[in-house]
Amino acid sequence: MSSPSVPEKTRRELRRVAAATVIGTTIEWYDFFVYASAAGLVFGRLFFEPMGPQAATIIAFATVGVSFLFRPLGAFIAGHFGDKIGRKAMLVITLLLMGAATTLIGILPTYEQVGILAPVLLTLLRILQGLSTGGEWGGAVLMAVEHAPSHRRGRYGAFPQIGVPIGLLLASGVLALMTGVISPGEAFLEWGWRVPFLLSVVLIAVGIIVRRAVSESPVFSEISERKEQSSMPVVQLFRRHSLLVLLAALTFAGNNAAGYLTTGGFIQNYATTPEAEGGLVGMERTPVLLAVTGASIVWLIFTFLAGVISDRIGRKNTYIIGWISFLAVVFVLFPLVNTGNAWFLLLGLSLFSIGNGLTYGQQAAYFSELFPASIRYSGVSITYAIGAILGGAFAPMISTALVAATGTALSVALYIGGVMVIAFTATLLLCDRTGVPLGASYEVEQTRGHFVWQRHSVESTG
Template sequence: MSQTVTKAANPRELRRVAAATVIGTTIEWYDFFLYASAAGLVFGKLFFEPAGPQAATIIAFATVGVSFLFRPLGAFLAGHFGDRIGRKSMLVITLILMGVATTLIGFLPTYDQVGILAPILLMALRILQGLSTGGEWGGAVLMAVEHAPADQRGRMGAFPQIGVPIGLLLASGVLALMTGVISPGEQFLEWGWRVPFILSFVLIVVGIVVRRAVEESPVFTEISERKEQTKIPIVELFRKHWLLVVLAALTFAGNNAAGYMTTGGYIQNYATMPLADGGLVGMERTPVLLAVAGASVVWLIMTFAAGTISDRIGRKKTYIFGWIAFLAVIFVLFPLVNTGNVWLMFLGLSLFAIGNGFTYGQQAAYFAELFPASIRYTGVSITYAIGAILGGAFAPMIAAWLVASTGSATAVAFYIAAVMVIAFVATLVLRDRTGIPLGAENQEAQENGHFIWEKAA
């Protein structure tokens, strides 16, 4: 048994890693989802109001998407140094970058106060969030998966994954508190929306303390001792594994496009836009945010269940169940929201969360098992970033445009279903690598092995 596996079996260290990855990822995605939710609720009015209600909404969602374009750069930088100097350092750096950008958003002047400078500053800080997110996910999931025994990678990898729904729950919960209790009505537009952003500073301090207490990934330590780091990981990645990157990115694109209907703030905007401004439902902000927060709990449970189950039945079978669950409810979600009943909206979002969890919980282990150790940070980060661009970057903006053009959400359901089908096909094409060795002892086999089923036949 290799040193990597022996060290990974330490239960105490596994608990520390699980806590550090879930806390850090929760904070990172709290910041990211907070922006997306605020874009759907207030940014159109505060930063882009001269464009008119519907156009301002589309522009606000476009700023959500623009940050995705900078994720590959963040993934490249964090992946390069993560594969060269270690996973742990990059996790702390990305957390600080995200926290600073999010906190500063809470202090931004609005369009009424400084004119065009306001949306420019908002965009600049959103770009910093994109850079941070591009590097955060890869490091967090590798710290979890590379510490884990082979038969627990799915479960351990699910810890940073559940940080995403927890981040959504936290962001929606804090916003609901601000809109419903502390700063209802116009007070929320005046100052209440700022408080959740400024609170990010406190969360970042907690996250840094927790992450610094975790040991470096045993897999990276092993390849570092053997001096097997790759000088330019991204060149090696695309020279040998470009098709693998494309196919794996497509699998994530389906989950991301669907997930950003809720996490990207679109459902929040769709359900709350006043009828006088062209809205179709006209619900109050607070119950909608509570419904999203409640559904994020279902998403959390399904995500952890998917990671755990994938250790038993394999990553691929778990994905297939998730795609079927998604496709079974995509045409039910918007009719339930259209009722204007918060409980039916919660039901629709909760059904949607089943597919969301079962195409996400196993992803950390799935991606880690696809790439050789020496380029793994770069591989998983770049693949994740590309998948996010293809899937969720502009999904809320496209959805808003489709509704504005057609007057209903039916076209949105067809759009999301099409992206899911593409992801489903990509999943079928890729081989299931569940349980393969991750350390340096398998480096050559992973570099030269086949990952696509036709080649392996």
């Protein structure tokens, strides 16, 4: 059966929206991942050194997690105004906030220079990054999905999703360039780590120009014309959809916890810590960063494929394939890393990235189809933020502590595998809502039939 044709004018607008969402999300997550990678590579020594090598690393990873605690606040604020004044305005604001915080990190003094003030300022700027990330994702995915025709929501919703692995690709690539070519060894600790943060200024300028060129979401325009914006979207969300928010957040938690093994800096730290400092592998920084960069390409490919495939077989079936892929390799990853061979590290991370993509690419369309139009920005943003806290917020810190306590990465594999099983179960409890109408006139249909155990009663009532 052929898919409905899309007029040329609409296709041009869809291309502009796809470009704007993928570029903006790439920049947002480049900033986020540069911090996470630097936390694993240098922040322990530069900002928390008096704590000792192992404790300093754990605390550096804790600052990665602290930003997640502020994601819900960013999601609440951006969701509230995104449902009231529009998706587009919030996208520009969140991008500016992230860029400013990242650039300022690049000029921060270290502990050696200003003492305790250095980690305090670092943590405050990381909090600003968390506020920005909490609001940015929801706006980007809604711009992509609400512009898209119903039979291609997965495809177009995958564009902001692939911005995440592209951001990791850029962050790891720039850091590998700095550690391997421009500022190897002690030069990276002295000044090289600052350059990736300062580059954010250029990227932000490009992102804002592109994002301002796209039109507002047609769904929000319809809500505005009908004057149906919710006065308190967050209150309405939790009053009517709290169980849905929790289950959907759990589906993301599994992906996020697993993904932050690589994107949160844990693998970078685990693979590069020398034996003299309690490490188990002791590889050089540059080959590890190059392996992460290569694996991020695999993540990118399978993220986009997941969006496309979900338009054909449904969001839920695509998730199930992804969870099976994840669980099949979670206990293979660390034996490959422990070889100390860069090619085996690349192989392990690439296999892991297949499941990462297949449980992420369809998420934009999946979350958008769960919530009514008038509270959708709040719904997708807050669900995403809660899932990030439950999943990836402290995954690098927990993983580092587990290795320190047990002396083996098997404990990390068991921890991540357990979170995946919970996410898999939550996925099974939710119904597939692929293709459900997204417009404001379909609010009633979008408040029913979310859960497997309700399916019979909803179908019987028509």
